[in-house]
Amino acid sequence: MKEFEPVPARPAPDKTVGPLAWMKENLFSSLLNSLVTLAVMALLVYYIPPVLDWAFFSANWQGTSEDACVREGACWVFVNAWSYQFFYGTYPVEEIWRINLMLVLLALVILASFTLPKHIRLKASVIAWLVLPLVGIALLDGRLLGLPVVSTDLWGGFTLNVFMAAASIIVAFPFSFLWALGRRSNMPFIRSVSVIFIEFFRGVPVLSLFFMGSVMLPLFFAEGTNVDKLIRVWIVLIFFMSGYMAEVFRGGFAAVPSGQYEAADSIGLSYWQKIMLIILPQVIKVSLPNILATFVMLFKNTTFLLIIGIPEVVQTLQTALSNSYWLGGHALEGYLFVFLVFWSSCFSMSLLARRIERQMNTDKRD
Amino acid sequence: MFKQKTIEQTKSAARKSGGNGSAAFYNNPNIRALFYQILLVLGLGYFFYSVISNVLANMEATGIKTGFSFLTASAGYDVLMSLIPFEATDTYGRIFIVGFLNTLLVSGIGIFFATLLGFVFGVAYFSHNWLVRKAATVYVETFRNIPLLLQVFFWYFAVLSTLPGARQSLSLGEAIFLNVRGLYLPKMVGSDLFWVAEVALGVAIAGIFVLRRWAKKRQELTGQPFPVLYASIAMVIGLPLLALIVTGMPFTVEYPALKGFNYFGGITVIPELMALAIALSVYTGSFIAEAVRAGVQSIPHGQTEAARSLGLKEKKIMSLIIVPQAMRVIVPLLNSEYQSLVKNSTLAAAIGYPDLFNVFVGTALNQTGQAIETIFMTIVVYFVVNMVISFLMNRFNNAVALVSR
Numbered sequence: 001m002k003e004f005e006p007v008p009a010r011p012a013p014d015k016t017v018g019p020l021a022w023m024k025e026n027l028f029s030s031l032l033n034s035l036v037t038l039a040v041m042a043l044l045v046y047y048i049p050p051v052l053d054w055a056f057f058s059a060n061w062q063g064t065s066e067d068a069c070v071r072e073g074a075c076w077v078f079v080n081a082w083s084y085q086f087f088y089g090t091y092p093v094e095e096i097w098r099i100n101l102m103l104v105l106l107a108l109v110i111l112a113s114f115t116l117p118k119h120i121r122l123k124a125s126v127i128a129w130l131v132l133p134l135v136g137i138a139l140l141d142g143r144l145l146g147l148p149v150v151s152t153d154l155w156g157g158f159t160l161n162v163f164m165a166a167a168s169i170i171v172a173f174p175f176s177f178l179w180a181l182g183r184r185s186n187m188p189f190i191r192s193v194s195v196i197f198i199e200f201f202r203g204v205p206v207l208s209l210f211f212m213g214s215v216m217l218p219l220f221f222a223e224g225t226n227v228d229k230l231i232r233v234w235i236v237l238i239f240f241m242s243g244y245m246a247e248v249f250r251g252g253f254a255a256v257p258s259g260q261y262e263a264a265d266s267i268g269l270s271y272w273q274k275i276m277l278i279i280l281p282q283v284i285k286v287s288l289p290n291i292l293a294t295f296v297m298l299f300k301n302t303t304f305l306l307i308i309g310i311p312e313v314v315q316t317l318q319t320a321l322s323n324s325y326w327l328g329g330h331a332l333e334g335y336l337f338v339f340l341v342f343w344s345s346c347f348s349m350s351l352l353a354r355r356i357e358r359q360m361n362t363d364k365r366d
Numbered sequence: 367m368f369k370q371k372t373i374e375q376t377k378s379a380a381r382k383s384g385g386n387g388s389a390a391f392y393n394n395p396n397i398r399a400l401f402y403q404i405l406l407v408l409g410l411g412y413f414f415y416s417v418i419s420n421v422l423a424n425m426e427a428t429g430i431k432t433g434f435s436f437l438t439a440s441a442g443y444d445v446l447m448s449l450i451p452f453e454a455t456d457t458y459g460r461i462f463i464v465g466f467l468n469t470l471l472v473s474g475i476g477i478f479f480a481t482l483l484g485f486v487f488g489v490a491y492f493s494h495n496w497l498v499r500k501a502a503t504v505y506v507e508t509f510r511n512i513p514l515l516l517q518v519f520f521w522y523f524a525v526l527s528t529l530p531g532a533r534q535s536l537s538l539g540e541a542i543f544l545n546v547r548g549l550y551l552p553k554m555v556g557s558d559l560f561w562v563a564e565v566a567l568g569v570a571i572a573g574i575f576v577l578r579r580w581a582k583k584r585q586e587l588t589g590q591p592f593p594v595l596y597a598s599i600a601m602v603i604g605l606p607l608l609a610l611i612v613t614g615m616p617f618t619v620e621y622p623a624l625k626g627f628n629y630f631g632g633i634t635v636i637p638e639l640m641a642l643a644i645a646l647s648v649y650t651g652s653f654i655a656e657a658v659r660a661g662v663q664s665i666p667h668g669q670t671e672a673a674r675s676l677g678l679k680e681k682k683i684m685s686l687i688i689v690p691q692a693m694r695v696i697v698p699l700l701n702s703e704y705q706s707l708v709k710n711s712t713l714a715a716a717i718g719y720p721d722l723f724n725v726f727v728g729t730a731l732n733q734t735g736q737a738i739e740t741i742f743m744t745i746v747v748y749f750v751v752n753m754v755i756s757f758l759m760n761r762f763n764n765a766v767a768l769v770s771r
Contacts, residue, residue: 026495186399218424219738223420335516343508
């Protein structure tokens with residue numbers, strides 16, 4: 001018996017595939033579109049070469065001082081010469097390994113919370129996260145470990161932004177969880193206290209919180225107590241973050257189907273068993289993209305610390321720009337460099353958040 | 367052990383439902399709730415008691431005055447920019463108002479341009495042109511991911527402070543000048559009959575509301591639409607213009623002019639205001655663009671297809687089908703973006719624009735030392751402004767919300 005042989009499919013018409021068709025579809029689909037394309041292209045052709053020339057071809061790369069910047073392009077020597085301060089602030093050179101070690105630890109904990117075997121992952125990573133800030137303070141300060149003490153005045157640069165943001169969100173995590181639970185609670189007083197707390201810290205400008213931390217908070221402590229400025233700001237940041245994160249968690253709690261609560265109740269779990277074993281793991285999973293987004297916001301907001309005189313990276317840059325050996329007006333180079341550092345970290349985090357969201361979002365609308 | 371507990375709880379639940387009240391009182395949820403709340407009250411009470419007593423003790427020790435009497439004292443410092451007449455001898459109370467108006471000004475400008483940028487780029491995301499789509503993506507992804515403070519500094523220190531000096535000002539038609547000291551715009555100065563035009567403008571704005579109501583009624587009755595938008599624009603421009611012509615152009619235009627080392631006359635926009643307004647608009651605009659995109663994407667594609675199959679044109683599909691539905695998603699997001707814009711305007715302190723935060727929490731606090739009062743007053747203002755925004759946006763949201771029949 002002769003087997004059925006289908007006629008091979010004919011290729012699509014020339015006009016609908018290939019680069020030319022793509023260009024017709026996406027660049028020149030109508031008269032107006034063609035005009036817009038030409039205008040945008042003209043702009044790009046006009047502006048991109050001089051920018052590239054400034055940033056790369058006639059830029060100054062080699063050297064250690066302002067005198068090295070002889071060509072008319074960008075003076076990357078400036079960034080190069082100050083890069084140490086941009087990253088580490090005025091932390092003593094011989095103690096830099098502590099900051100690097102801390103960065104490695106942070107990376108390890110992040111890695112661990114995604115790669116550990118499933119049955120210990122949650123417990124181990126939660127403990128690791130909560131211990132991390134304490135280890136960080138002990139290591140960077142050095143007092144407890146018998147290392148030379150580095151006063152917090154010397155901490156600074158981009159790593160300070162990273163550490164402040166990370167330390168605040170980690171400590172804020174359990175608090176925000178409690179506030180979110182309080183807001184869902186049936187007890188009227190607990191609920192209203194939680195609502196007031198959350199709405200206060202969400203409704204107030206961050207800067208005024210920082211001022212509270214630096215000016216008002218010392219008045220709150222008993223006479224004679226002297227709390228370090230960085231720690232005061234840290235406390236304020238924790239409160240600020242727990243307000244925002246509580247709202248993130250509230251969304252997470254609402255996203256867990258009520259059947260989960262009912263099922264947990266019906267097998268007789270106590271309140272805390274139900275929350276910790278059944279609900280919280282699901283809440284964290286659902287709110288992961290929003291947690292990341294909140295962290296990005298916090299990370300960007302750590303630059304505001306400059307206003308109360310904490311030498312984070314932008315403050316370091318301002319200091320470098322007004323340095324008397326570097327008065328050649330390198331503002332553009334400096335800002336572009338710090339832009340790039342922040343942009344790459346924030347953008348990669350938002351990409352990650354979007355990826356997680358896409359993985360979880362299984363109901364496809366289109 | 368676990369099993370034990372479960373059985374016990376089941377038993378206690380059963381006892382409770384039996385209603386004989388034999389369960390231990392500490393297992394009663396109502397009593398437990400009461401207990402926890404009393405615990406919280408006591409804890410909070412102790413916290414506030416210790417904080418307040420510490421504050422009082424500390425203030426006494428450092429000799430800081432308390433109370434709001436400083437508001438009527440003379441401030442003794444000048445502010446860079448003021449919308450109302452202000453002298454250095456005026457009171458802290460007046461400084462408060464000056465700062466508040468400046469905050470409203472920069473927030474208003476920021477909200478206007480951020481909305482404009484956001485909608486333009488948010489819609490550009492759906493353009494048929496690949497280059498335009500990519501431009502929208504690049505805009506959003508660049509400016510969303512750079513801290514606002516850096517953007518403020520960038521515009522202030524790297525862009526505006528490299529502009530030429532007064533004598534080499536960039537000019538547009540000898541009427542608008544831009545230099546390192548600011549932007550100089552011509553100003554309209556009205557003479558005695560100018561109020562007629564102002565009244566005409568007011569009438570035109572009131573007329574829009576009447577016109578909208580009438581057009582809606584007519585459409586419901588006869589099905590005929592009325593071009594409300596064009597008619598409104600014509601009214602807002604036409605009526606005041608007519609009034610001006612009838613009263614014989616009772617105004618003069620004051621152009622900025624170079625006198626000595628700087629321009630005088632007209633409206634001066636100081637570079638601090640420009641940098642802050644640009645940075646706020648561009649930053650918030652990228653978030654609004656993202657909100658607009660999310661709103662439009664939330665509309666199922668079936669809506670567009672259904673509209674097409676009814677024979678609506680592409681433009682009409684956008685304005686009659688997609689946008690009204692997308693607004694339900696966009697407006698709540700806009701609400702929170704506007705609120706964060708107002709809160710972010712406090713970054714004025716970084717470049718010295720005299721907004722409320724800068725003149726009050728910055729300078730007044732420094733001079734009087736009354737941290738609690740100044741910070742409290744400032745926070746209350748931001749709360750109130752944000753509540754007003756929230757109220758207005760919620761009303762707007764109710765207007766665009768889906769009316770289910």
